[in-house]
Amino acid sequence: MLKNKKFMSLLAAVMVFALVLTGCGQGADQGGGTTEGKDSIIVGQGADAKSLDPHATNDQPSSRVMKQIYNTLVTANEEMEIVEGLAEKWEQTDDKTWEFTLRKGVKFHNGEELKASDVKFTLDRMLASDQVKAIVEAIDTVEAPEDYKVVIKLKEPFGPILHHLSHTAASILNEKAVTASGDNYGQEPVGTGPFKFVSWQSGDRIELEANADYFEGAPKINKLTFRNITEGTNRTIALETGEIDIAYDIEPIDKPKVRDNNKLELIEEPSLSIAYIGFNFNKEPFNKKEVRQAINHAINRNDIITAVLNGAGEEAGAPIGPRVFGHNPNIKPYEYSVEKAKELLKQAGLENGFTTTIWTNDNPVRVQIAQIVQAQLKEIGIDVSIETLEWGSYLDRTSRGEHDMFILGWVSVTGDADYGLYNLYHSSAKGGAGNRTFFENAKVDELLEKGRVATDASEREKIYFEAQEIIVEESPVANLYYQTQNVGMQSGIQGFKLHPAGHHRLYGVSY
Known part of the structure; x- marks a missing residue:
């Protein structure tokens, strides 16, 4: 249930924002027509690639x-x-x-x-x-x-x-x-995979073609295109009109449109992802634990899940989700308590609050989260301004530590606690490797290093349980929710499977 009038007003504002995006989407090119026998597939996703050099980025x-x-x-x-x-x-x-x-x-x-x-x-x-x-x-x-x-x-x-x-x-x-x-390799990649690179119109699309000599056999389609369609509602419109064949990450407000359209299909499953707000340890007042904990208590995660995700998420306590080995189920989400938040700010010497910024990339879901968090933090005297950046710039600038707070997600791609925790919380991974909070804790480093070399599963689990307890207590981030993932597609698409890590393999996909 919606808890109060303030939240009702906030939800209304978020819905207005979504409607504005829908209006903006009306300019999408109209597609449609028959899909039978198509030998090409167009995929829409919410951001352009940063690089196609596997060693230059991890997004x-x-x-x-x-x-x-x-x-x-x-x-x-x-x-x-x-x-x-x-x-x-x-x-x-x-x-x-x-x-x-x-x-x-x-x-x-x-x-x-x-x-x-x-x-x-x-x-x-x-x-x-x-x-x-x-x-x-x-x-x-x-x-x-x-x-x-x-x-x-x-x-x-x-x-x-x-x-x-x-x-x-x-x-x-x-x-x-x-x-x-040389330095241009990220824009002209060469692999052994089922599709070969053809061209890249930065900010718009990446064109691939079938590798007829692929060792598992030639793909069933000749051409594969990745379109950069930032606005989620525009991705849905492109799917409805036939402009694209597959749309990654259908936004919550648009899922019923896809689910109820007999020409489309929506598939949705739990993922290995967590969404979080990070705090820059190198900037005051986020170097104070009381401030970080205060913000954790001031965020109503359930309101975010209800208003932005339409319920498609689970409140996060531990920094890795239930599908990841080593997840500590004993860690519960921070209790939503304005009173506790205010008391912690008082302990930090910031009884009257402070002014700060929260960064997000140009992802409508994250923008809506930022708006809700902005309103929630205002209740404890923190005046937050929102800055929205293009994806590549967002990654570069957060890796350099220019931010105060930021919204991101992390996928534990390997399904193991080492990947889910080491990159985000070990001191050696500060910056672009994943630790964009610049968090450093000697005990956490020690435990994460022990977890890497231990071979007994129960011993590793015990190590990671302890590490997570310290991380949550120190609060370098505010864990928001464990994410589900979804894909919308034309009903004629065959052979598509969701991968838990979100890196969906399109070899074998066809009409």
């Missing part, structure tokens, strides 16, 4: 495109099971050594054959990247003793190494192509 829109261009050594399927990728078999020869046997005859899009030297080049390059090295930091050395044999030696035993090697950031590159392109 969702980029990863969703890269998933089609590249392959990894091993693959995590839709059930998060590890299956063959570019490696046809592998074995662990001791607690720190893994040997992989590559498929023979696999060709990169430039015609070069995949060799073990490409794998070594890729993983060495990944280890040198500040953006993604944390994903494979457990690796000590990579050797290529034979053309089709790769030996990976770890610094210490590391249980989830195969899931980390299935991450899109660990996509295997061709050394010759990367060297030839």
Whole structure:
């Protein structure tokens, strides 16, 4: 139930905002027509890719495109099971050594054959990247003793190494192509995947074409296009008119339109994602725990889930969700209490509140969350202004620590607590690697490092339970909700499956 008149007014404002977006969407190009026998598919998503170099970024829109261009050594399927990728078999020869046997005859899009030297080049390059090295930091050395044999030696035993090697950031590159392109590689990628890069109109679309020589067989479609359609309502309109075939992340207000349209289909499942508000530890007054905890108490998460998500989310307590190994179910969401929030501000010497900013990218759901949080924090004397940035600029500037507060999400892509916690809360991952709060806690660092090398599942779980308790107490973020994920598509689409990590594989999709 809606709790009070203030919330009713806020909900009305959010609905007006949504209606404005709907009005803006009326200018979308009109499509339609028959889809039978189409040999191309257009996908709409909420932001353009930042780069198609797997080592230059670790954001969702980029990863969703890269998933089609590249392959990894091993693959995590839709059930998060590890299956063959570019490696046809592998074995662990001791607690720190893994040997992989590559498929023979696999060709990169430039015609070069995949060799073990490409794998070594890729993983060495990944280890040198500040953006993604944390994903494979457990690796000590990579050797290529034979053309089709790769030996990976770890610094210490590391249980989830195969899931980390299935991450899109660990996509295997061709050394010759990367060297030839130099700094431009992110705009002219070369992989082994089912689709080859054709062109990129920045801010608009990325064009891919079928790789007829793909080692699993040619795709069922000849052309795949990713469209950047920032406004969620415009994505839905594009889907309704047939301008696009698949729309990622249908917004809550638009889901009934898709669900009730017999020409469309909506699929929705729980994900590995969490949405949160981060606080910059390097800026006052967010260096005070009482301030961070006060904001946590001042946020009514249920109101956000009701007003913005139409109920499609679960209030978040622990910093990783229930589908992620190591999730601590004993941690409950911060209690919504204006009184407690005001008392904590008083303890921090800020009884009269303060002025600050909250950043979001140009994502309508996040903008609406910012508006609700702005109103809620006003009740405890915090005057918040909202700044909306373009996605690439948002990632760059938050990685440099220019913000006060920011709204983001994190996907525990590997399904393991290490990935869900290390990148966001270990001091070595500050900035673009994931820790955009610039949080640092020696005990948390120690526990996350222990969790990486422990091999017993129950021991790892105990370690991660403790780490999460400290993180929630220190409050570098306000965990908002565990997210569901959805996709809307034309009813004639066949072969599409949601991936829990959100990087949906489009090989095998057709009309």
